Amino acid sequence: MEHRLPVKIYYEDTDCLGVVYHANYLKFFERGRTELIGRLGRPIGEWNAAGCNFVVYKMEITFHRAARLGDECEVVTHLSPQSPYRMAMAQRLLRGEELLTEALVQVVCVDASLELREIPEPLLRAAGELKSRTG
Amino acid sequence: MEHRLPVKIYYEDTDCLGVVYHANYLKFFERGRTELIGRLGRPIGEWNAAGCNFVVYKMEITFHRAARLGDECEVVTHLSPQSPYRMAMAQRLLRGEELLTEALVQVVCVDASLELREIPEPLLRAAGELKSRTG
Amino acid sequence: MEHRLPVKIYYEDTDCLGVVYHANYLKFFERGRTELIGRLGRPIGEWNAAGCNFVVYKMEITFHRAARLGDECEVVTHLSPQSPYRMAMAQRLLRGEELLTEALVQVVCVDASLELREIPEPLLRAAGELKSRTG
């Protein structure tokens, strides 16, 4: 399953080296994951209200090229459910065809007390259905 | 002259009170100003490369209602050139018809060394022309 | 009542104009307010757990001079209770003797549902006592 989200770079994203501050790429990736999950049956706020909070457990990120103020980029997210407790998301930030940053993200589901819980079955099924449709 | 920019609320914008962190509304307003200035003849990166950096000198901001994760809002910006050295922008963050936050922002233009300079005449003219057309 | 908090500038605080991003000064001021309130009887987390959340209602901020990466600054906060529902805080960011930014902040107290409530009397009393002792 693939999801694409446009992201534009503003002052808030940059630092005094003149390019995007490294931690801010994680915000762009999180926006992409949030939009993707928001399409799996419920918007993100309703998932949370239902006690399903999706949080990052582990992340590997490589910074290839820097984005700059005014750049129009795109976050591309591929979702692979791994187990009832874990989803892997492969994410890339592109500027046109150019790969700027890529990440492999392990996401788990926690309840309101931040205790691990199973990823809700409807979400996994929706992910599977979208996968079979989009390739 | 009026400019409107959609803004969606993500996790990065919120804090542990469950709503948008107060300082982050300033980021939304800055996105609105940046897009507005980017329509006045040159994109923001080119204005900067030409030695025109638009910075906030003074800001008055009132927080009426809080935005929450997943909200789809809109930044509305009105520009009034005040003098060759100063522009005033009246900005509002709306969720539908509801006023969440409003700000009155004094913007000046500085060169690469952050010294005050005149606001470029083409920008003021473009602002005036847009004003006569839109407002 | 006066409170002083050292603040050091890191990459995360700056933007591509080479200086601190304007919205980030609000973070420094909020750190100062949080530390001050944390000295009025309870640390901030306990105030929140007791249903007392201190939020900004209105803020007026003037940006005089810019802070840069590595600068060691100080947030100075003066608290004046205004009414049972409102506290005013006058805040300045200093680099040595130099005034960088100043703000006048109106703070109110809200409960867990973000409804306005009275500022707890022990906090007001503690503020008054500290005031008579320190200044």
Add this chain to the structure above:
Amino acid sequence: MEHRLPVKIYYEDTDCLGVVYHANYLKFFERGRTELIGRLGRPIGEWNAAGCNFVVYKMEITFHRAARLGDECEVVTHLSPQSPYRMAMAQRLLRGEELLTEALVQVVCVDASLELREIPEPLLRAAGELKSRTG
């Protein structure tokens, strides 16, 4: 070589799940690296002025436990120069003895145009000397 930096959690660091927003742990780690590099002969601003900007090329980060508003934590950084072009830093965020987050960070040195350059020899030597003294 080991470096320790205290970090306190403020509202700005949290999100609406009630704990620190995942990307903000990277800011804490960056503060630790910046302080460590600032002790290797020159403060960070002078390293940058000399054309040495230290940027993250790759990062692997694991989120074990969440930090909360008001927590007093500590960033512990171990530096290992790997080659003339690359330093590895192992970093942990601790709350008392408790491990919250850990990261393995690959840092390279770039000039003002963001081109890769050798890590300055005095910095590598200072790192080596500190290492032999402290560890």
